[in-house]
Amino acid sequence: MHFRSSRILGPLFILLASSLVSLANEPYDFVLRKGRIIDGTGNPAIHADLAVKEGRIATIGKVAGHGKQEWDVSGLVVAPGFIDVHTHAEDVEDRPLAENFLHMGVTTLILGNCGTSALNIGGFFKNMEALTFSPNIATLVGHGTIRSRAMRGSSQRPPTEAELEQMKALVHQGMKEGALGLSTGLIYMPGVFAKTEEIIELAKVASADDGIYATHQRSESGEIFNSLNEIITIAREARIRVEISHLKLSGPANWNQADKVLELIESARAEGLDITEDQYPYTASSTGMSQLVPDNIKEGGHARFLERLGNAEAKAKCFEEMKATLNKRKSPDYSYAVIASYKADPSLNGLNIAQASEKTRGGSSIDEQIETVLEIEKKGGASGIFHGMSDADLETFMRHPNTMFASDSGVRRLNADVPHPRGYGTNARVLGTYVREKKVLRLEDAIRRMTSLPATTFHLTDRGQLREHAMADIAVFDPETVADNSTYKDPHHYATGFKYVFVNGVLVIENDKHTGARPGMILRRRTEPR
Ligand SMILES: [Zn+2]
Structure with a gap:
């Protein structure tokens, strides 16, 4: 009797268990197959599948269940x-x-x-x-x-x-x-x-x-x-x-x-x-061209800045300070500073200050370059790239x-x-x-x-x-x-x-x-x- 029932229940149990497994594992939202998985910890890559369900990673390894979508990513890094x-x-x-x-x-x-x-x-x-x-x-x-x-x-x-x-x-x-x-x-x-x-x-x-x-x-x-x-x-x-x-x-x-x-x-x-x-x-860095202008001449807002520029003494002091800063960084002039975005004159975008000075003033002496920097600040400023x-x-x-x-x-x-x-x-x-x-x-x-x-x-x-x-959040790319x-x-x-790039389990790239x-x-x- 005992022998007989197990002969009947055995296969039944296996059938029941396997259908439970497939219910639990399937369907994933998607599975990435055979990727080179780099988990982000610095650990070496492993070659495995990765399954996602409801915005989260469900499992990594040999994934038996299937996804609504499946991608073969062999040869690609999954990070x-x-x-x-x-x-x-x-x-x-x-x-x-x-x-x-x-x-x-x-x-x-x-x-x-x-x-x-x-x-x-x-x-x-x-x-x-x-x-x-x-x-x-x-x-x-x-x-x-x-x-x-x-x-x-x-x-x-x-x-x-x-x-x-x-x-x-x-x-x-x-x-x-x-x-x-x-x-x-x-x-x-x-x-x-x-x-x-x-x-x-x-x-x-x-x-x-x-x-x-x-x-x-x-x-x-x-x-x-x-x-x-x-x-x-x-x-x-x-x-x-x-x-x-x-x-x-x-x-x-x-x-x-x-x-x-x-x-x-x-x-x-x-x-x-x-x-x-x-x-x-x-x-190269990038920030406002305004960084080339000393703080003390800008302090208090644009009206104050214009006011100080109108004062010969204050302006001369500003020139002096700007030249001292150039010397300190061992830059011969402002050719390391390139205009990225200048609303008042977009034709200067992509030119460095020496080139912009040549174009707008017909010369690029240090004094003319400083005038150019101040002119840009006067007209609302620009963003720049600094090599x-x-x-x-x-x-x-x-x-x-x-x-x-x-x-x-x-x-x-x-x-x-x-x-x-x-x-x-x-x-x-x-x-x-x-x-x-x-x-x-x-x-x-x-x-x-x-x-x-x-x-x-x-x-x-x-x-x-x-x-x-x-x-x-997953990035799949070709390292080659x-x-x-x-x-x-x-x-x-x-x-x-x-x-492929996924954000919260959703394909974005x-x-x-x-x-x-x-x-x-x-x-x-x-x-x-x-
Ligand atoms: Zn910053």
């Missing part, structure tokens, strides 16, 4: 979607497809950098959610934004007690609404006027909410060691994690000190401070294990102006030029710095790694052909080599084309949707 920790992509509101980012595998953008963010972060997030958009979005609270608000303009003085209290309240408000931390831009107005103590007080507020402090530091040239010491003081006094934004050494006079910079950062880390950094893989770093320093910074990659870019408008190529190329350039060609980094390590390292640093849960239950196609002279080309999908989420601090 976590890239996280760009330093963007100025507030303009995603105008261009929610964020094509330049998606085309280089970036699935998460951190906004609010260099001291500039939405003032009303909760409102900004709400608007974006109503609009819908392609990449995931997180933000920092911009110190410059809240300082301008609390002090009513760019004031060259410390805040009053009441103003400081208001700034603290604004930081706390932003953090409560989901910001990841506080950012500063200490070369820009009004951040340039903030003393260390002011930043410490505000960083303490961000730190109490488990936020990070990301800083465009006070100097990236002659004063960089004082600047780094200020960062270390802030990290220590406010007990806050710090991200040094776009770490670099600007100006030939300051080159060949990357090792010394990293030594100082390492000594602070040995003391117990969490200091990390990011960079873009280019030897000022060495590739050796760039590679030394890149080899440091805590360096992430970031575009420092907004959402590009195809064919508008002559912007820095980093907004189109950053991640693809690291993978093509610095991994495949120059072999500065191994592929797994480069991907770690674009994925798990930023996710860990900025406390983005469930992102930046390929593992079960993680959100399905991935390329940045954007150059300084001809920037408006998307990166190529990305076969297919064969280097944007699908138009807008599955992006707002990533609020600690309250990420589960």
Whole structure:
């Protein structure tokens, strides 16, 4: 009897069990078959399938069940979607497809950098959610934004007690609404006027909410060691994690000190401070041409600037200061500065200041070049590209294990102006030029710095790694052909080599084309949707 029943129940049980298994495993939303899976931790690649269900990674390995969609990705790398920790992509509101980012595998953008963010972060997030958009979005609270608000303009003085209290309240408000931390831009107005103590007080507020402090530091040239010491003081006094934004050494006079910079950062880390950094893989920077004009002549707004320029004495002093700055950085003139976007005269876009001076004034003496810089500022300013770093320093910074990659870019408008190529190329350039060609980094390590390292640093849960239950932000690319196609002279080309890019399990790039999908989420601090 016993023998007989098991003969009947045995096959029945097997039938029942196997149908349960297939119910549980099938259907996946999609399965990527036979990919070279690089999980984002820095671990070596494994060859496996990856299945996604309801926006999350369901399993990695030999996947028996089937997906509603299946792709054979043999020969291709399957990596976590890239996280760009330093963007100025507030303009995603105008261009929610964020094509330049998606085309280089970036699935998460951190906004609010260099001291500039939405003032009303909760409102900004709400608007974006109503609009819908392609990449995931997180933000920092911009110190410059809240300082301008609390002090009513760019004031060259410390805040009053009441103003400081208001700034603290604004930081706390932003953090409560989901910001990841506080950012500063200490070369820009009004951040340039903030003393260390002011930043410490505000960083303490961000730190109490488990936020990070990301800083465009006070100097990236002659004063960089004082600047780094200020960062270390802030990290220590406010007990806050710090991200040094776009770490670099600007100006030939300051080159060949990357090792010394990293030594100082390492000594602070040995003391117990969490200091990390990011960079873009280019030897030119980009910011407002206004940076060439001394702060004291601009302080107080445009009307005051024009007033001072009208005063012969003040103007002469301005000329003197600008020449001294050129000398200090060992630049013979302003030919290192190229006009990227100049509304008042777009015909100058793409020309350096010496060329623009030749074109508009018929000469390019230093005095004529300074006149050209001041003229641009008078007419509302321009953005510029500044050729000022060495590739050796760039590679030394890149080899440091805590360096992430970031575009420092907004959402590009195809064919508008002559912007820095980093907004189109950053991640693809690291993978093509610095991994495949120059072999500065191994592929797994480069991907770690674009994925798990930023996710860990900025406390983005469930992102930046390929593992079960993680959100399905995935970049599938060909490591043999991935390329940045954007150059300084001809920037408006998307990166190529990305076969599929998924955001929250939704296909956004297919064969280097944007699908138009807008599955992006707002990533609020600690309250990420589960
Ligand atoms: Zn910056």
